[in-house]
Amino acid sequence: VGRIGEDSALDELQRLPANASVVAHGATLESILESGPVASANCILNCEGSAAVLGPVLRAAPDVKWVHSRFAGVDGMMCDELVNSDIVLTNGKGLFSSSLAEYSMLSAMYFAKDIPRLQRQKQERKWEKFTVSELRGATFGVVGSGDIGMACARLAKAFGMHVMAIRRRPDLTTPGDPVDESLPPSSLPHLMATADYVVNALPLTPNTRHFMGAEAFSHAKGAVLISLGRGPTVDEAALLDALDEGRISGAALDVFEVEPLPASSPIWDHPKVLLSPHCADMTFQFLHRSVARFVSYVPRFIDGEPLDNVVDKSQGY
Numbered sequence: 001v002g003r004i005g006e007d008s009a010l011d012e013l014q015r016l017p018a019n020a021s022v023v024a025h026g027a028t029l030e031s032i033l034e035s036g037p038v039a040s041a042n043c044i045l046n047c048e049g050s051a052a053v054l055g056p057v058l059r060a061a062p063d064v065k066w067v068h069s070r071f072a073g074v075d076g077m078m079c080d081e082l083v084n085s086d087i088v089l090t091n092g093k094g095l096f097s098s099s100l101a102e103y104s105m106l107s108a109m110y111f112a113k114d115i116p117r118l119q120r121q122k123q124e125r126k127w128e129k130f131t132v133s134e135l136r137g138a139t140f141g142v143v144g145s146g147d148i149g150m151a152c153a154r155l156a157k158a159f160g161m162h163v164m165a166i167r168r169r170p171d172l173t174t175p176g177d178p179v180d181e182s183l184p185p186s187s188l189p190h191l192m193a194t195a196d197y198v199v200n201a202l203p204l205t206p207n208t209r210h211f212m213g214a215e216a217f218s219h220a221k222g223a224v225l226i227s228l229g230r231g232p233t234v235d236e237a238a239l240l241d242a243l244d245e246g247r248i249s250g251a252a253l254d255v256f257e258v259e260p261l262p263a264s265s266p267i268w269d270h271p272k273v274l275l276s277p278h279c280a281d282m283t284f285q286f287l288h289r290s291v292a293r294f295v296s297y298v299p300r301f302i303d304g305e306p307l308d309n310v311v312d313k314s315q316g317y
Helices: 008-015 029-035 051-060 097-112 115-123 147-158 185-194 236-245 286-302
Strands: 043-046 066-069 088-090 139-143 162-166 181-183 197-200 223-227 248-253 273-275
Touching: 008 286, 029 051, 043 051, 043 286, 066 286, 097 115, 097 147, 097 197, 097 223, 097 248, 097 273, 139 147, 139 185, 147 162, 147 197, 162 185, 181 185, 236 248
Parallel strands: 043 066, 066 088, 139 162, 139 197, 162 181, 197 223, 223 248, 248 273
Antiparallel strands: none
């Protein structure tokens, strides 16, 4: 499900093994069904298709055994035909983590060194020294300890920060993980009250929608929120209130409840917000690497071997 000929990353499909071929393609349901014998497909590379597109495609291709998402997030494609089936779902987990981790450190530095003030003083040609904060010794909270969250934690540890992490199964934490404290979701109030910086790297599931909301923010004491998982995991109205009240001192947002962010959103004008248009992971080669991963999985699929990065469809990640 993608635009072959328009999306240069799909040129990686030229590296498919000789016993594999593309039988149909397109970005819309109509274009896919018209492009070739969809019914003969046994796997799908989903580059941009929503559940509304993927569901009918799966109904038209009853022999599909495997669907691969080019991206890490799969919430937008979880149709009944996929969820209520034995189809294996894999994703692009891990390919975007390093850039997102760098964004988390950029965001922390942006507020610690008061970059907005530096920019204002430069524009005003004003030489005025002021005190800045260090990241070393600060507490870095991670909400969502998947691949992205752990990549952020590793960089935070490299900066000399104390790392607290919320994860569904703290007992799965190993001595090699870059975490000083591994906590269950029920400890979110403690993390919010303790951390100087909080990275939200949650996937979007029914249980995580607005997980970062008024209740969580009520415990914060001036933390900076860095949101780079899925936008709807943050209640933006509650966040704006927390920013205005000082419980959240700043927010770096790469993902939003509605994308593109409406021009009418007050987030655009808020002085305490660093905003990026969901591009913190958009490095030059990231899409190429993701399609290349799919291509590398194809021989294993053909040979009946297990695939990596299998998504637990019941959990949504």
